[in-house]
Amino acid sequence: MLIDHYIGYCGDDSHIVMTHTKGIDNKEIHQLAWNAFMAGTKVAKEEGLYGAGQDLLKDSFSGNIKGMGPGVAEMEFDERPNEVFTVFAADKTEPGAFNYPIYKLFVDALSNTGLIVNKSLAKGVNINIMDVEEGKVANLSLWEDKPIIEAALMYPGRYVVDSVRTKDGEPILDASTDRLHNIAGTYVGKDDPICLVRTQKNFPATEEAGSVFSNPHYVAGNTRGSHNMPLMPVKINSAAT
Numbered sequence: 001m002l003i004d005h006y007i008g009y010c011g012d013d014s015h016i017v018m019t020h021t022k023g024i025d026n027k028e029i030h031q032l033a034w035n036a037f038m039a040g041t042k043v044a045k046e047e048g049l050y051g052a053g054q055d056l057l058k059d060s061f062s063g064n065i066k067g068m069g070p071g072v073a074e075m076e077f078d079e080r081p082n083e084v085f086t087v088f089a090a091d092k093t094e095p096g097a098f099n100y101p102i103y104k105l106f107v108d109a110l111s112n113t114g115l116i117v118n119k120s121l122a123k124g125v126n127i128n129i130m131d132v133e134e135g136k137v138a139n140l141s142l143w144e145d146k147p148i149i150e151a152a153l154m155y156p157g158r159y160v161v162d163s164v165r166t167k168d169g170e171p172i173l174d175a176s177t178d179r180l181h182n183i184a185g186t187y188v189g190k191d192d193p194i195c196l197v198r199t200q201k202n203f204p205a206t207e208e209a210g211s212v213f214s215n216p217h218y219v220a221g222n223t224r225g226s227h228n229m230p231l232m233p234v235k236i237n238s239a240a241t
Contacts (some may be wrong), residue, residue, distance in 0.1 A: 084206065094157060121204065160177045
């Protein structure tokens, strides 16, 4: 079913990276991910770990893991001979926490000189921004919609980057947009967003994608989801402290 996979964690949250040929929103793939999270929850509860499975909002799988608690980011593309990509995972914050780094990566040439020297990025990209309160998505284009994009991304609690594509329609980035309290209707836990970014050649360089996190910015979240604190970059598989 899978070509390859990787399991890691950020704080107290697990993430699963899977490559396959079944396309986006495939029931079998989503079922596999859901079963894995449920199995992990069972072990965590047996070990008496705090908050085990608190982000899993449903008891049974209904065909798609979206809207059931876990953040989901998916892309479908023709694989390059050496397909390079980066995974950004965050713990105890909102999906809009990635807004500012994504802005610096694709809009701000002062932060990413690749927007000047990389011909593909210099032409601009198409950015899909979701209104997480209304469930609507705006399809915006650089550079003509730059002021609108900047205005929307100033409100990360409501407007969240959903995906980014080249002018030719090639996917570059996909990010989770679900917010737990929007799904459950009440406070049930902190959001733990995930973001996939394809890098190198016509896309941002790996170091460009990483460098936009070098100056921590304030995001909502942390304990009980009740604070505004800097988003701190950490190495892969760092435990919550």
